[in-house]
Amino acid sequence: MAVAPAAGAPPDELDGLIERHQRPLWRYLRVLGAAPDLADDLLQDTFVVALRRGIEDRGAAATGAFLRTTARHLFLKSRRRRVAEREVHEADLVWQERCGDDDGDGWFEALGRCLDGLPPRSRRLLEGAYGQDLGRTALARELGLTAFGVKTALRRLRAALRDCIERRRKP
Amino acid sequence: MKVDAARERAGERLLDVGLQELLRGRAPEHDADLRAAVLAKRAADEDLGAPGARRRWLTAALVLLGSCVAIGVSWLQLRDRRAAVQEPGFDVLAPWGEPGPSWTIVHGVQSLGGVGRVSALGISCGDAQMIAALQGRDDIEALMLMGNGSKGRVDEETMCDAMCMAASLPQLRRLSLALGPGDKITARALRELRAAPQLVHLDIDAGPTLDEGVAKAICELPKLRSLRLWSTRVEVAGVRALAGTPSLLALALHGTDLACTDGELFDAVRELRTLRVLSIAPRGGKVFAARHVGALLGLPKLVVLDLGAFELEERTLLQLPTRLEGLAIRVARSRGATSSSLRALGRLSGLRWLSLVLEQDPELTAASAAFVARLPRLERLSCVAGGDEYQWSVVTAASRVRSLFVECSGDVQAMVGACSRLRELESLSFHSPRDLHWDELQALQGLSLPRLRKVVCTSGVRLSAEQRQRLADSLGPAVEVRLP
Numbered sequence: 203m204a205v206a207p208a209a210g211a212p213p214d215e216l217d218g219l220i221e222r223h224q225r226p227l228w229r230y231l232r233v234l235g236a237a238p239d240l241a242d243d244l245l246q247d248t249f250v251v252a253l254r255r256g257i258e259d260r261g262a263a264a265t266g267a268f269l270r271t272t273a274r275h276l277f278l279k280s281r282r283r284r285v286a287e288r289e290v291h292e293a294d295l296v297w298q299e300r301c302g303d304d305d306g307d308g309w310f311e312a313l314g315r316c317l318d319g320l321p322p323r324s325r326r327l328l329e330g331a332y333g334q335d336l337g338r339t340a341l342a343r344e345l346g347l348t349a350f351g352v353k354t355a356l357r358r359l360r361a362a363l364r365d366c367i368e369r370r371r372k373p
Numbered sequence: 374m375k376v377d378a379a380r381e382r383a384g385e386r387l388l389d390v391g392l393q394e395l396l397r398g399r400a401p402e403h404d405a406d407l408r409a410a411v412l413a414k415r416a417a418d419e420d421l422g423a424p425g426a427r428r429r430w431l432t433a434a435l436v437l438l439g440s441c442v443a444i445g446v447s448w449l450q451l452r453d454r455r456a457a458v459q460e461p462g463f464d465v466l467a468p469w470g471e472p473g474p475s476w477t478i479v480h481g482v483q484s485l486g487g488v489g490r491v492s493a494l495g496i497s498c499g500d501a502q503m504i505a506a507l508q509g510r511d512d513i514e515a516l517m518l519m520g521n522g523s524k525g526r527v528d529e530e531t532m533c534d535a536m537c538m539a540a541s542l543p544q545l546r547r548l549s550l551a552l553g554p555g556d557k558i559t560a561r562a563l564r565e566l567r568a569a570p571q572l573v574h575l576d577i578d579a580g581p582t583l584d585e586g587v588a589k590a591i592c593e594l595p596k597l598r599s600l601r602l603w604s605t606r607v608e609v610a611g612v613r614a615l616a617g618t619p620s621l622l623a624l625a626l627h628g629t630d631l632a633c634t635d636g637e638l639f640d641a642v643r644e645l646r647t648l649r650v651l652s653i654a655p656r657g658g659k660v661f662a663a664r665h666v667g668a669l670l671g672l673p674k675l676v677v678l679d680l681g682a683f684e685l686e687e688r689t690l691l692q693l694p695t696r697l698e699g700l701a702i703r704v705a706r707s708r709g710a711t712s713s714s715l716r717a718l719g720r721l722s723g724l725r726w727l728s729l730v731l732e733q734d735p736e737l738t739a740a741s742a743a744f745v746a747r748l749p750r751l752e753r754l755s756c757v758a759g760g761d762e763y764q765w766s767v768v769t770a771a772s773r774v775r776s777l778f779v780e781c782s783g784d785v786q787a788m789v790g791a792c793s794r795l796r797e798l799e800s801l802s803f804h805s806p807r808d809l810h811w812d813e814l815q816a817l818q819g820l821s822l823p824r825l826r827k828v829v830c831t832s833g834v835r836l837s838a839e840q841r842q843r844l845a846d847s848l849g850p851a852v853e854v855r856l857p
Contacts, residue, residue, distance in 0.1 A: 233386050254415065292383055293383035293386070295380070296384055300387065337537075353533065360388060
């Protein structure tokens, strides 16, 4: 990805940079532990830093690595170092292992397929919990469960999804 | 071990992000907004100026925008003043539901049976059996959830379980979270409280950072009226986000660690336009400059204000609105208090509640007594002093007060002597820094006030059962005596 803007001029390459890296970078920030609003802000700041510095054309992987490093530093700075650096370091390693090859596209595709294979009731439970942000109480009422039942079901579903993704990602 | 846990948490976050992206479409799409925002930020960074005519247009547009904002703000202030009505069932002099509940603390589900029906219950939120046993109980109006102490931190899932249980209690009005530093109260856990139908008071001790996420979760509590945070880190975005709470009337931030400048904090507080009661006391006895009081005066409905953490300047005190019904101040020269500034407070004729912390200064004490004597509507007085002799002149000046709290270092006889002049007094509460003995407390037998209904000692006492009975008998059956 060629990004070497002239100082003060809107870079034509910015569109390409954003298109290629916006989504994986946001995912990465969330995995590090940034809340959605903070991830939005840091995303902007990361691209601002990238523009200010200018990035030589070293390919998408190198640009992605640069952006992730910048985002990681900005995240640590935003938390005033209250988030242990080790925690962020480990999160970075997890990202590299599971999403490093393709910016997470393969992992997310596997998750999508696993979701497609779920029975309707399980799918509804996940949609309520993660898609609509319904609390356990509301979900329990809708599905005829107790709040504890919802918790247990979600825990089992997450474990099943983790196994499913792992199976699908095995070479 | 810690590494494994960190990796596991990161894996869980990855799964969260994936589920949210696929089920909610949470990940950002490529859009022109981000491009525009990035370019704007960069331009701001480089401080690019607009040349020539463009700059003039920009200036004109800013002036026009400023005028529109000023008109809008004036209109809003006017509307707020007109709309400043009493909320039904909310007493500004008891915003936290005072007197607080008498908690019944239960350890272990086996002990629960022996307690029977109970209105105010305290439990450990790590006790899963207890949490399960309390689901749906219709007798609990106040619940205190405590940390696990030495047994370890409370994780997010456990906290969610406890919150779900709290939300299932149909009569719950007050929830107090008394946790440890590592316990996980997250926005997700707090969101479970949305289902609590009657919850109006929320107290959080040693809770999470009040950031935007946590504040937004609090905003979703439909009936919340009072929020108290102790020993909590506060971010300016969090305070600002509290403005979304539909009916927040009282806010206290005590012992808080501020992650922002004072100016940012008060700019944010100024946006909480529904507030009627406000108390801010940061950690470490931090003192706010008097100029920040001005930001609070922009709150149109504010009627009770704690200025205990502020410098007192006469010029500032003269600006306090006469609609104030409650005020707390620290009368100390180190805070800028002078006889003159205290006299300025005499114009607040609507005060019904006053809290004074006095230092050992005869001149300021006399000025305080003079201003208290000029308050015709004063009902409740709290007076704490470095030495007993400094407060009795203030107490006796509040001749029409009905409720009194004083700190008594041991000279109960002097306290009784001062209170004897308060013919309207209905409730006397006192605290001593040390345990009190019969030799001292027997002076209470001399209290003879026609309207007195309650005497409360909040410090330790060393009395036999017989001495307690003698005390109660001497005050008569109409007076409730509460001793620890």
